[in-house]
Amino acid sequence: MRTIRYLLLVTAGLWACDDAHDHDHGPTEAAAAIEAGCQHFEFGPHHPDFMAAAAGETAPAVKVHTHYTVALPAGGGRLALTAAAGMYYVMLDRADVAVTLTDAAGAVVAAQDASAPGDACPAAAVVHTFMLPAGDFTLALAGEGSVELVIHTTAGGHGADAGHMHAADAGADAGQMRAADAGADAGHMHGG
Numbered sequence: 001m002r003t004i005r006y007l008l009l010v011t012a013g014l015w016a017c018d019d020a021h022d023h024d025h026g027p028t029e030a031a032a033a034i035e036a037g038c039q040h041f042e043f044g045p046h047h048p049d050f051m052a053a054a055a056g057e058t059a060p061a062v063k064v065h066t067h068y069t070v071a072l073p074a075g076g077g078r079l080a081l082t083a084a085a086g087m088y089y090v091m092l093d094r095a096d097v098a099v100t101l102t103d104a105a106g107a108v109v110a111a112q113d114a115s116a117p118g119d120a121c122p123a124a125a126v127v128h129t130f131m132l133p134a135g136d137f138t139l140a141l142a143g144e145g146s147v148e149l150v151i152h153t154t155a156g157g158h159g160a161d162a163g164h165m166h167a168a169d170a171g172a173d174a175g176q177m178r179a180a181d182a183g184a185d186a187g188h189m190h191g192g
Contacts, residue, residue, distance in 0.1 A: 030087075030113075030129065031120045037089050037152025038121035040067045052077020052141060059138055064088070068149045072097070076142035079149075083132045086155020090139065091117070095125040097143035104136045124150070 049069040053059040059078040062068060070077065076098075090099055095116065101109040113129040121127065132155075141147060 030089075031117075033087065033152060033154050034089055034091070034117050034120040034124075034127055037065075037091055037150055038117070038123055040065055040150045040152065041091075041093075041121075041123035041148065049146070052079055054078075062139070062149070062151060064151045064153050066150070069146055070141065070149055071146045072141055072143050074144075076140060079139045079141070081137045081139055081151065083135060083137060083153070084156040085132065085134045086153050088130045088132050088155070089152040090128040090130065091121060091124040091150040091152060092126050092128075092141075093124060093148035094143065097141050097147045099128045100140040100142070101128075101130055102138045102140070109137065123148075 044067050045065075047062075047066050047068045049071065050060060051071045051073060054073040054077060055075065057078075059080040061080045061082070064081075070079070090101075092099070099111070099114070101111070103109055109130055109132065111128045111130055114126060117124050117127045139151075141149075
């Protein structure tokens with residue numbers, strides 16, 4: 001009986017994990033969210049190309065979990081985003097496009113991070129990370145030409161399009177799933 005207790009204690013000790021040692025616990029929550037969001041570059045849904053609003057124009061609304069190709073007017077353009085409270089990842093295929101996010105009162109919302117996602121998303125050159133309260137926001141993009149954009153969030157189980165799924169071909173939005181995505185982004189599966 002003592003041997004069994006000893007084995008149970010040793011086994012429990014091996015399973016216990018404190019952060020005083022160095023080993024990989026797998027991808028961070030942010031890396032997992034970026035990886036899941038990156039799927040939208042390839043699998044969509046894809047929005048038809050459009051022009052961001054110039055100064056003085058009403059900014060067109062963008063949705064999360066959607067791939068956009070946005071033409072930028074001279075001097076940059078603006079987009080409107082309605083957010084649920086949570087973490088948002090603004091993913092762009094160009095690092096030379098400056099991003100400014102403002103709330104409904106016009107106050108600038110500081111990014112928690114802006115960096116290249118590396119292997120987590122080869123399609124994106126930069127990811128700007130914001131912790132947002134629920135509300136309306138304006139996303140200003142300063143640059144020339146066009147930029148590919150995906151805004152990903154895990155807020156509210158994917159907010160308005162909770163539980164959506166993508167098939168391997170961009171045109172289909174059938175209930176397919178990719179097993180690798182299941183843990184990182186539950187309720188949002190991509191076909192593979």
